[in-house]
Amino acid sequence: MTTYTxxxxxxxxxxxxxxxxxxxxxxxxxxxxIDLATKTVVCDSANLSAQDLLTNIQKTGKKASIVA
Amino acid sequence: xxxxxLQIGGxxxxxxxxxxxxxxxxxxxxxxxxxxxxxxxxxIMYDPDLxxxxxxxxxxxxxxxxxxxxx
Ligand SMILES: [Cu+2]
Ligand SMILES: [Cu+2]
Numbered sequence: 491m492t493t494y495t496x497x498x499x500x501x502x503x504x505x506x507x508x509x510x511x512x513x514x515x516x517x518x519x520x521x522x523x524i525d526l527a528t529k530t531v532v533c534d535s536a537n538l539s540a541q542d543l544l545t546n547i548q549k550t551g552k553k554a555s556i557v558a
Numbered sequence: 559x560x561x562x563x564l565q566i567g568g569x570x571x572x573x574x575x576x577x578x579x580x581x582x583x584x585x586x587x588x589x590x591x592x593x594x595x596x597x598x599x600x601x602i603m604y605d606p607d608l609x610x611x612x613x614x615x616x617x618x619x620x621x622x623x624x625x626x627x628x629x
Binding site: 504 | 568569570571574576577579580581584620621622623
């Protein structure tokens with residue numbers, strides 16, 4: 491299990507809900523934590539890479555980058 | 559091409575509009591989507607051979623908004 495951190499350009503509750511929904515739908519993603527104020531998204535995954543997760547987050551149309 | 563009108567719930571700002579336009583715009587068979595924040599609706603053009611209202615509504619609900627056919 492690896493913990494990944496992303497910076498996602500979220501501006502409102504709709505954005506954070508959308509990012510949360512997209513990640514929740516993925517198999518093998520857990521512990522999703524989203525902080526709107528710091529635009530930070532943290533989650534755990536055993537089978538997906540940071541790049542896979544980033545690609546899914548970007549489906550929401552939000553600017554996003556891998557922090558760690 | 560078919561045109562679908564949907565009532566959208568849960569949008570609070572223009573970036574919510576962007577989310578819906580982005581997520582639906584990437585679907586196979588969707589050729590155009592225009593979301594109106596003030597009227598809380600979306601106008602979607604799609605190819606009925608490739609997708610349908612049910613798929614489009616599902617996709618919108620998957621990102622945390624509500625979508626309904628106008629009554
Ligand atoms: Cu937002
Ligand atoms: Cu918004």
